[in-house]
Amino acid sequence: MSLQKAKSKGPPTGPWTKTIVCVALATVCWLPLVRFIFRPATDGPGLGTREVEALAKRQIRIWSDPVLKDREQEPMRRSNPEWDFMGRTFTVLALAEMSLQSPSAAATYLPVIDTIIDDTLMRDRAEGPWVFLMGYSKARPFNVTPARSLFVDGEIALMIGARRLVREKAEWIGEFQDRLRHCLEPIQNSRTLLAESYPDECWLFDHAAVMGALLMSDRLDGTSHVRFCKRWLALARTNLIDPATGLLGSEFAQDGRMLDGPEGSSIWFALHCLRLVDDEFARGQYDLARQELGRSLLGFGWSREWPPGHRNHADIDSGVVIPVLDASPGGSGLALIGAASFGDSRYLRSLCTSLNFAAFPSYKNGALKFTASNQVGDAAILYAMTLGPLWDRIRERTP
Amino acid sequence: MKHRRTSFFVPVALLGLAIAVLAAFTAAQNAGWRSHTSFLSLTFPDDLTPSVVARRGTIYLILYFATVLVVPVLSIAACMLVLWDLADRRNQGPNTIERIL
Numbered sequence: 001m002s003l004q005k006a007k008s009k010g011p012p013t014g015p016w017t018k019t020i021v022c023v024a025l026a027t028v029c030w031l032p033l034v035r036f037i038f039r040p041a042t043d044g045p046g047l048g049t050r051e052v053e054a055l056a057k058r059q060i061r062i063w064s065d066p067v068l069k070d071r072e073q074e075p076m077r078r079s080n081p082e083w084d085f086m087g088r089t090f091t092v093l094a095l096a097e098m099s100l101q102s103p104s105a106a107a108t109y110l111p112v113i114d115t116i117i118d119d120t121l122m123r124d125r126a127e128g129p130w131v132f133l134m135g136y137s138k139a140r141p142f143n144v145t146p147a148r149s150l151f152v153d154g155e156i157a158l159m160i161g162a163r164r165l166v167r168e169k170a171e172w173i174g175e176f177q178d179r180l181r182h183c184l185e186p187i188q189n190s191r192t193l194l195a196e197s198y199p200d201e202c203w204l205f206d207h208a209a210v211m212g213a214l215l216m217s218d219r220l221d222g223t224s225h226v227r228f229c230k231r232w233l234a235l236a237r238t239n240l241i242d243p244a245t246g247l248l249g250s251e252f253a254q255d256g257r258m259l260d261g262p263e264g265s266s267i268w269f270a271l272h273c274l275r276l277v278d279d280e281f282a283r284g285q286y287d288l289a290r291q292e293l294g295r296s297l298l299g300f301g302w303s304r305e306w307p308p309g310h311r312n313h314a315d316i317d318s319g320v321v322i323p324v325l326d327a328s329p330g331g332s333g334l335a336l337i338g339a340a341s342f343g344d345s346r347y348l349r350s351l352c353t354s355l356n357f358a359a360f361p362s363y364k365n366g367a368l369k370f371t372a373s374n375q376v377g378d379a380a381i382l383y384a385m386t387l388g389p390l391w392d393r394i395r396e397r398t399p
Numbered sequence: 400m401k402h403r404r405t406s407f408f409v410p411v412a413l414l415g416l417a418i419a420v421l422a423a424f425t426a427a428q429n430a431g432w433r434s435h436t437s438f439l440s441l442t443f444p445d446d447l448t449p450s451v452v453a454r455r456g457t458i459y460l461i462l463y464f465a466t467v468l469v470v471p472v473l474s475i476a477a478c479m480l481v482l483w484d485l486a487d488r489r490n491q492g493p494n495t496i497e498r499i500l
Binding site: 015016018019022023025026027029030031034037071074075076078079080316319320329330357360362371372373374377 | 409413433434436437438439440441442443444445467468471472473474475476477479480483484
C-alpha cells in the first residue's frame with residue numbers, strides 16, 4: 001500500500017527519459033540476439049553442406065560459362081590481376097579437397113581443375129607472369145634475371161601439385177618440377193633465402209605457398225625438401241619476425257628489410273601452409289595472430305588487417321577497412337582459412353556468422369555467391385570450408 | 400494533456416521511424432543496390448563508375464544495418480513505452496486508463 005502511494009505520489013518520469021531508457025533496454029535485449037539470425041544453420045562451425053555445394057556450383061559455373069567468367073574476372077582484373085590468379089588457386093585447392101573427400105565427385109571436379117590449370121599455363125606462357133601481376137611490376141627491373149615471380153610460379157606449382165595429389169597427371173609432372181625449380185633456385189641463391197614476387201618485393205604469403213608445393217613434391221615425386229623447408233623457417237624465425245608483435249611480417253626487400261609488418265591478408269594463409277613445415281611454430285603464430293588481429297563481438301568475428309598500433313594505409317589486399325571495428329574484408333576472408341586449418345571452431349563460427357550478416361549471400365539457380373565479395377573471395381571461402389584431406393595427404397610423407 | 404499527447408506521440412514516432420527505414424531499405428533492395436556492396440572488395444561492375452557503385456553500396460549498407468539493428472530496437476522500445484505508460488496510468492488511479500481510452 002505504502003509502495004503504491006509512493007509510486008503515485010513520486011514525480012512522473014518524463015516521456016523523453018522513458019524513451020531513452022526504453023531504447024537503451026531494447027538495444028541491450030536485441031543486439032545479443034542478432035547472431036542467432038545469422039549463425040550458420042549447421043552443427044559444425046563452418047557453413048552447411050548445402051551452402052558449400054552451392055558455392056562450389058557457382059565456381060564451377062564460372063569456368064563453364066565464358067560470359068559469366070568474363071563478368072566475374074574482368075572487374076577483378078581491373079582492380080588487381082592477382083585476384084584473378086589467386087581465385088584460380090583457391091578454386092583448384094577447394095575442388096581438390098572436395099575430390100578427396102568424395103572420390104565419386106572427382107569426375108566432376110577434375111575436368112574443372114584441368115581447365116583452370118590449362119588456361120593459367122596458357123596465359124602465363126603467352127603473356128608472361130605480368131599478366132597476373134599488378135602494373136607496378138613493370139615499373140623497375142627484378143633484381144634477378146630473367147624476371148620470374150615467386151607468386152606466380154609458386155601458386156602454379158601448388159595448383160598442379162593439388163591436382164596430382166587427387167589423381168596423377170603424367171603430362172604435368174615436368175611442368176610441376178620446372179615451376180618448383182624456378183622457385184627454389186632464387187631462394188637458394190639469396191643470402192636471405194628470399195625470392196622476388198615483384199621487383200625487390202618478397203612476400204611471406206608466396207614463400208609459404210612454395211613450402212607447401214615443395215612438400216607436395218616430396219609426397220608425389222619422392223624428392224626431399226623437408227630439410228630445406230625447415231632451414232628456411234629457421235631463418236624466417238630469426239629474420240622475418242616483427243619485434244613489436246612477435247608475428248611474421250608480410251613483405252620484405254630481398255636484403256631482408258621488413259617493408260610491411262604482419263597483415264591479416266598475408267598471415268592466415270601463410271600459417272596454414274607453414275603448418276606443413278612446423279606445426280608447433282605455426283600454431284604459436286596462429287595464437288598470436290588471433291590475439292593481435294582476430295576480433296569477436298556478440299557472436300560476430302572479423303580480422304583486422306594490422307595489429308593495434310600499426311597504422312598503415314588501406315590497400316588493395318585489405319579491401320575497404322570498416323572504420324571503428326578496423327575490420328578488413330580481405331583479412332577476414334583469409335582468417336576463415338586460418339581458423340579452419342587450426343581447428344579454431346569458435347572463431348570460425350563467428351566469422352561465418354559475419355559472412356551471413358555482412359557479406360550478403362545471394363542464391364541464383366542453386367548457386368551461391370557473396371555479393372560483398374568477388375570470385376577470389378568466394379573461392380577462398382570455399383577453400384576454407386573444404387580444407388583438410390589435401391594437407392593430410394602431404395603429411396603422410398612429411399615427418 | 401500535453402504530457403498525455405507526448406506519451407502517445409513518442410511510440411508512434413519510433414514506429415514511424417522504423418517503418419520509414421524499412422521502406423527506404425526495401426526501395427534500395429528493389430533497386431538492386433545490394434550488388435553494389437561489391438565495392439567493399441574493391442570490385443566494380445562494368446557498367447557504372449566506381450564512385451557511383453561506392454555511393455550506392457554505402458547507402459545500401461547503412462540502410463541494411465539500420466534495418467537489422469535499429470528497426471527492431473525502435474519497435475521493441477515503442478512496445479516498452481506503451482507498456483510503461485499503461486503501468487504508470489494504472490498506478491495513478493483506476494479511471495486514468497478509461498479516460499485515455
